[in-house]
Structures are given as C-alpha cells and as structure tokens.
Amino acid sequence: MKMTAVPLLGALCLGAALVGAAGIDPLSTQPPASSVQLIPEPGRTTWAPGVRDGIPARSTICATIAAHALGNGMDDAAAAIQQAIDDCPAGQTVQLSAGTFLLNRFVLLNKGITLRGAGPKLTKLTKTNGARAGTYLVDDASPIIIVGPSRWPKPDPETSVDLTADAVQGAMSIEVKDASGFSSGQIVLLDHDDYNAGAWLPLPRRLGNDGAAPRIWASDYVVFNRHDPPEPSDGRFPDSLEWFARVNRPVNELKEIARVAGKTITFTTPVHITYTTAKRAQLTRYYPNDTHVREAGIEDLTVSGGGNGNIRFEAAAYSWVKNIENTFWGGEGIAVDHSFRVEIRDSTIHHGAFSEPGGAGYALSLAQGSSEVLIENNAVHDANKVMVVRSSGAGSVVGYNYMDNGIIASNLEWIETGLNGSHMVGSHHILFEGNESFNYDSDNTHGSAIAMTVFRNHLVGRRAGYGGSGNRRAAGLMFGSWWHTFIGNVLGEDGRMEGWSYDDPGDGIGGSTSNAWQDGGAIWRLGYDPGHWDQIADPKVRQTVVRDGNFDFVTGRVHWDRTPRDLPDSLYLTAKPAFFGDRPWPWVNPSGAVKLGTLPARERMGDPPAP
Numbered sequence: 001m002k003m004t005a006v007p008l009l010g011a012l013c014l015g016a017a018l019v020g021a022a023g024i025d026p027l028s029t030q031p032p033a034s035s036v037q038l039i040p041e042p043g044r045t046t047w048a049p050g051v052r053d054g055i056p057a058r059s060t061i062c063a064t065i066a067a068h069a070l071g072n073g074m075d076d077a078a079a080a081i082q083q084a085i086d087d088c089p090a091g092q093t094v095q096l097s098a099g100t101f102l103l104n105r106f107v108l109l110n111k112g113i114t115l116r117g118a119g120p121k122l123t124k125l126t127k128t129n130g131a132r133a134g135t136y137l138v139d140d141a142s143p144i145i146i147v148g149p150s151r152w153p154k155p156d157p158e159t160s161v162d163l164t165a166d167a168v169q170g171a172m173s174i175e176v177k178d179a180s181g182f183s184s185g186q187i188v189l190l191d192h193d194d195y196n197a198g199a200w201l202p203l204p205r206r207l208g209n210d211g212a213a214p215r216i217w218a219s220d221y222v223v224f225n226r227h228d229p230p231e232p233s234d235g236r237f238p239d240s241l242e243w244f245a246r247v248n249r250p251v252n253e254l255k256e257i258a259r260v261a262g263k264t265i266t267f268t269t270p271v272h273i274t275y276t277t278a279k280r281a282q283l284t285r286y287y288p289n290d291t292h293v294r295e296a297g298i299e300d301l302t303v304s305g306g307g308n309g310n311i312r313f314e315a316a317a318y319s320w321v322k323n324i325e326n327t328f329w330g331g332e333g334i335a336v337d338h339s340f341r342v343e344i345r346d347s348t349i350h351h352g353a354f355s356e357p358g359g360a361g362y363a364l365s366l367a368q369g370s371s372e373v374l375i376e377n378n379a380v381h382d383a384n385k386v387m388v389v390r391s392s393g394a395g396s397v398v399g400y401n402y403m404d405n406g407i408i409a410s411n412l413e414w415i416e417t418g419l420n421g422s423h424m425v426g427s428h429h430i431l432f433e434g435n436e437s438f439n440y441d442s443d444n445t446h447g448s449a450i451a452m453t454v455f456r457n458h459l460v461g462r463r464a465g466y467g468g469s470g471n472r473r474a475a476g477l478m479f480g481s482w483w484h485t486f487i488g489n490v491l492g493e494d495g496r497m498e499g500w501s502y503d504d505p506g507d508g509i510g511g512s513t514s515n516a517w518q519d520g521g522a523i524w525r526l527g528y529d530p531g532h533w534d535q536i537a538d539p540k541v542r543q544t545v546v547r548d549g550n551f552d553f554v555t556g557r558v559h560w561d562r563t564p565r566d567l568p569d570s571l572y573l574t575a576k577p578a579f580f581g582d583r584p585w586p587w588v589n590p591s592g593a594v595k596l597g598t599l600p601a602r603e604r605m606g607d608p609p610a611p
Contacts, residue, residue: 023184023259026172026268027052038567040546042169043451043483045272045429047572049397050343050374051318055297058114062088067099073126078105081115088113096301098122104129104140109147109296117301120325120348130307131330131353134409136360138307138330145298148314153290153338154368155189155246160284164263167275172258173266176283182260187292187317187340189369190271191252192279194219194426195241200228204479204527207534208513216480221251221273222425223448223480233445233531240446243424244367245391246284250426250447251275252369253394254340256317269372272394272429273451292317292340304328313339313370320345327351332365333383336392339370345377346579348604352383355409361385366392367424374399377579379601381405382465385416386437389449390424397572400434400579402601405465414470415463417441422449422481431455431571434588436599438463440486441476444529448480455571456488456588458596461521462496471530472500472521474552477545479529479538485546488567490588490595491523492553502554504528506537523552551590558590567591 027048037044063084070077081101084094090112098118103125109115117123129139159181167174167190174190182188200215201223217226226237241247256268265283275281286292292315302325303310309332313319316336320343326333333349336342344364352361361384366373372395379402380386386403389396398419406416417423418437421430425447432440436458442449454475461474474491477484492500504522511518516536517528526545527537549567551558558564569576569586576585579600587597 023266024256024268026258026266038487038548038571039453039485042273043429043453043485045169045395046270047395047397047431048269049372049395049572050341050376051295051320052341055320055322055343056091056295058091058093060092061095062092062113064095064097065101066097067101067123068097070101073100073102073124075102076104077101078103078107082107085109085111085113085115091295096123100124100126103127103144106142106144106146106151108150109145109298110149110293112293112295114297114299115145116299119300120302120323123301125301125303127305127307130305131328133328133353136330136354136356136358141308141330143306143309143312144303145311146314147296147298147312147316147319148293148339149290151314153286153315155284155338156287157246157284160282163275163277163281163283166277167271167281169272169274170270172270173264174271174283176263176265179260179263179265181285182257182265182283184257184259186257186285187315188255188257188286189246189252189284190255190275190281191246191249191284191369192275192281193248194221194251194279195224195248197279198224204536204538206532207508207511207516207536209534218480219279222450223444224425225444225447231531236446240424243390245369245426250391250424251428252391252426253371254338254369255371256340269395272371286315286338290315294318297322299323302327306330309333309335311335313337313342315339316342319343322346324348328353330354330360331362333363335365335367336370336373337368339373341372341374342370343374343376345374347378349378349380350382355382355384355407357384357408362388364388365390366396366427368392371395376400377577377601378402379605381605382407384408385423386418387420388423389421389427389430390446391426393421393427393430395429397431397433398435399431399572400577400599400601402599402605403435403437405463406438407463407466411470412466413468415439415468415472417443419454419457419459420449421452425449428452432457433571434586434599436460436602439473439476441473442478442481442484444478444480448478448482450481451483452485453571454484454486454489456567456586458490458588458599459492461492461500461523471525473525474523476525477527477541479527479535479541482540483544484541486550487546487548488588488590489550490552490590491550494553497521497554500554502552508536523554549590551595
C-alpha cells in the first residue's frame with residue numbers, strides 16, 4: 001500500500017496551481033496537521049520519495065522463461081532473458097520460473113517492464129565469474145542486472161547552462177540563461193561549485209599541539225578532505241572530487257522538468273537546498289543515449305555473485321526492486337547512480353563477499369546525484385557498511401529498515417557506521433525514520449554530509465552479532481557534519497548501558513594530552529574526527545545539531561534542546577503503512593510507557609546471535 005507523502009510546513013505546495021498546465025503536473029502535496037515546524041532551517045525540506053502513485057501491480061505476462069529449459073543454472077541464461085526483455089512491450093512482465101538462472105553476463109533492463117521471479121527463495125539469479133569470498137578481487141567486474149539505458153550513463157557537460165538567479169530551497173522553478181534543449185519530462189542535474197567557493201578553515205584545537213593550527217578546505221556548506229599541511233588521509237584528493245559527482249560539484253540533486261516557459265524551468269518537486277549563482281549553479285542534461293529509463297522493476301527473486309554489485313540502477317526513474325534477496329557481491333549490493341525516485345523495498349540485502357573498507361563491501365549505495373529515493377521495510381546486514389550515500393540523496397527517505405552488523409572483518413572490535421547519509425562530500429537532506437540500527441553516524445572519510453533528519457529510530461549502540469569496543473556510540477557526527485536534527489529517537493538498550501556516558505564532550509578535560517575523547521560507550525559523540533582523537537569537538541557540529549524528544553537508557557529520560565512539544569507520527573507518511581499489519585505504529589515512542597514496539601523488518605530476521 002502506497003502512502004501519500006507529506007512535506008514539513010514551510011515547503012511550497014504548488015501542485016494544484018499547475019494542474020492542467022502544459023507538461024507534467026508537479027507533485028501535489030499537503031502540509032502536516034501540526035503547525036509546529038519541527039525541523040529548523042536549513043534542514044527542512046519536502047520528503048515525498050519513490051515511485052509516484054506506488055509500484056504498479058502488472059498482471060500481463062509477455063514471456064515466461066523456465067529454468068529447466070536453460071539447464072537450471074548449468075547454461076548461461078543471459079541471452080534468453082535479454083531477448084525476452086527486448087521483445088516485451090512496456091507495462092508488461094517477463095516471468096521467470098522457480099529454479100536457478102546462470103547470468104555470467106549482465107542483463108540490461110532498459111524499458112518500463114517488470115522482471116519477476118516466483119519468489120526470492122524459489123527463483124535464483126547467480127553469477128559464478130564475479131565476486132570471490134574474502135577478497136576485493138573479482139573475476140568479472142560486472143553486475144547481474146542493470147536498470148537503465150547503459151552501463152555507464154552520465155550527464156553531458158556540453159549541455160550545462162548557468163542559472164541567472166539562485167535556485168532557492170523550497171522553490172519549484174528556476175531561471176536559466178538559455179532554456180533551449182530542455183523539455184517536459186527530462187531528468188536533469190542541478191548543482192553548483194562548492195570547491196572553488198571554498199577557503200581554508202582552521203581546525204579545532206589538537207591537544208598537545210602548540211604550533212600553528214592545521215586547516216581544512218571548506219565552503220559555507222561542506223568540508224572537503226584536504227588539509228594544510230597535507231595529511232595521509234588526503235591521498236585520494238583531488239581525484240575523489242570527480243568520483244561521484246561532476247568535478248568540484250558534490251552538492252547536487254536530480255530534478256524532473258514539469259514544464260518550460262521562456263527561460264523559466266519548473267520542476268515536479270521542490271529544490272532541496274539553495275544553489276547560488278555565486279557558485280556558478282548550473283542545470284545539465286544527460287547524453288541522448290543515456291535518457292532515463294522509467295518504470296522498470298525487479299521483483300520476487302534472489303541475486304548473488306555480482307562482480308560490480310548485484311543490481312545497479314544507472315539513470316533510472318520511478319523504478320524499483322521489491323521482495324528480493326540480494327547476497328554475496330563485490331562492490332555494492334544495490335547501487336543507485338544518476339537516478340530519480342527509485343524505490344528499494346520489502347527486501348533482504350546481506351553478507352557481502354568482502355567486509356573490509358575500500359568500496360568493495362557496501363550493502364546499499366546512492367551516488368551521482370541520485371535523489372528522492374525511498375528505501376523502506378528492508379533488512380540489511382553483514383556488510384562492511386550497511387549503506388553509503390556519496391554526493392547524492394536529496395529528498396530521499398530511509399524508512400522502517402533493520403540495518404545491523406556493519407563490520408570490518410579484520411578488526412571486529414571497530415564498530416562501523418550504521419545508518420548514515422555519508423561517505424563522500426556533499427550529500428544532503430535525507431530523512432531517516434523508524435529504523436533500527438546499531439548507530440547513526442555521519443563520517444568524514446571523503447568530506448562531510450549535511451542537513452540530515454533522524455526521526456523516531458531505535459539506535460541500539462550494539463551490533464546484534466558482534467561485540468566490539470572501538471568507538472561505541474548510539475549517535476555520532478564526525479567533523480563537518482552540520483545541521484543534523486535528531487527528534488523522537490530511543491537510544492541504547494534497557495539494562496545494557498553499564499560503562500556508558502550520556503554525552504562525550506570531546507574537550508580533553510580529564511583525558512590525556514593525546515586523546516580528547518572518553519573511553520567506553522557514549523550515547524552522543526558529536527564533532528569528532530577518528531583520524532585525530534586528539535582534536536576537540538567541531539564547534540559547528542555542536543552549534544547546529546538539534547536534539548529534541550530523544551529518550552536514552554543511560555539517563556532514563558527524554559531530553560529537549562527546545563520547548564517540549566507533541567511529535568507527529570511521521571514526517572513522510574499520512575497513515576500507518578500496510579506492512580505493519582496489526583502491530584502498533586509508530587513503533588518508536590520515546591515519551592510512552594512502552595518505548596519500543598515491533599519493527600516488521602527486524603521481526604523477519606528472527607532472534608539475533610548473542611554478542
């Protein structure tokens with residue numbers, strides 16, 4: 001059942017005014033019943049992600065492919081499945097039987113059809129020349145399925161057009177220098193240049209350092225991983241500036257054009273952050289051969305063995321995976337690149353082939369400006385990082401997922417980042433609602449992510465399958481993670497918080513001259529840099545974070561930064577989602593006598609192993 005999404009008050013609600021105009025009608029939204037603006041600027045935005053009007057239930061079968069006719073995993077089935085996809089009319093379904101299908105070449109789902117199995121325990125798509133256990137090396141660096149027009153789509157730099165006025169956060173329209181070439185229905189990239197707008201920012205004091213303060217490169221929005229004097233962590237800079245975004249332009253988002261009138265371009269959804277002409281804001285089209293594939297879906301099957309992820313959305317829009325099992329991959333289990341309003345739901349993503357840092361063991365990845373993605377009701381566990389978001393994410397929602405057991409296989413004591421919208425500079429405006437995870441954090445490995453909202457989650461502080469004392473925290477923000485809002489969360493576990501503190505100040509008082517941060521666990525660890533435990537807390541992280549209505553099991557009470565108020569049930573749903581059935585919702589209730597109910601995605605996992 002698809003819920004109608006709602007924005008926070010203050011977002012523009014212009015859909016009704018544009019109904020009947022030439023082009024695509026913008027998304028019609030209504031403000032929540034509450035008149036309280038919970039999320040302060042600049043973190044406030046509209047969250048209405050995923051497939052508009054819900055994933056279609058397609059009943060017309062254009063082709064049925066039987067596993068036994070293709071050797072039940074003995075013969076390569078890629079050509080037969082690709083031919084069925086190529087021949088299938090839009091809006092219909094290629095049906096795979098129960099059994100095993102060998103795909104040692106990827107298939108390209110390049111049109112608006114559904115590829116459906118008989119169920120994730122029954123239909124299995126396997127690649128035997130891809131991932132290898134315990135190593136980042138793969139035999140064939142290809143995925144199993146690509147949803148999109150091609151393997152490597154990208155925006156066309158020759159089409160970039162300067163904006164003539166700032167694209168203001170919350171606006172539906174922008175003004176450009178030349179609108180020729182833009183048209184209704186196009187998916188386009190909006191970005192600006194934060195790197196060249198940056199300057200050296202003095203870092204917080206480092207204990208025992210009596211010399212000149214080191215500096216880091218930062219704009220008014222984000223921090224880049226470039227130090228003065230240089231540090232070993234800078235080794236991938238400046239190459240990293242173009243890994244997951246147009247060079248120097250990591251603050252970005254994809255937009256869908258509703259209509260073009262003169263030099264005014266109207267989008268179907270609001271702009272999520274302000275893009276300025278001072279930073280040379282631009283709008284860019286994709287190459288003609290990389291036009292976004294719409295309404296393509298994968299359902300009811302298992303994928304395993306991919307050598308560059310198992311499933312990749314590459315320039316996809318209004319597309320989805322639903323009720324799948326995704327396991328044993330190299331790279332990212334599911335990657336979402338250059339994509340708009342993709343939906344990942346009701347699935348299990350678990351046990352990557354290589355659980356070590358370096359990019360070969362992530363479960364979920366958003367990158368390359370991907371925006372307004374919905375990740376909902378999934379169980380994601382046993383990977384190096386359960387998710388990463390790299391220069392992307394605007395307007396996305398990570399809702400009601402169970403995410404656990406992020407590990408470094410060679411160092412099980414170190415507690416990885418759990419829920420997060422980070423791992424490359426520039427990501428912004430993601431809502432994390434109703435999830436359970438061992439922590440929330442925002443890392444600074446390749447620069448900072450900003451303006452995230454964390455609402456009604458259970459942040460446990462412990463991984464279900466592992467112990468570990470390295471950087472124990474329920475909620476952390478590394479240096480540069482500005483404008484984060486935590487509201488209505490439950491932090492920690494009843495009866496398990498011995499040796500934990502409430503808030504690690506990171507000020508060096510009472511610590512050694514080389515360590516500003518306390519040992520043991522902390523509910524809150526804000527503004528730290530794991531590359532420099534001698535560095536005191538980032539003051540801007542502390543100044544811009546909002547912590548309201550969160551209950552923790554260390555102090556046993558609810559804490560408010562602002563005046564206490566009633567909390568809405570959701571920041572993106574108008575009603576209880578169908579997958580909760582008869583279970584109580586919201587399941588996280590920090591002010592209630594019963595703090596925690598049952599999360600369906602967690603319930604599907606059964607009892608976790610003891611740590």
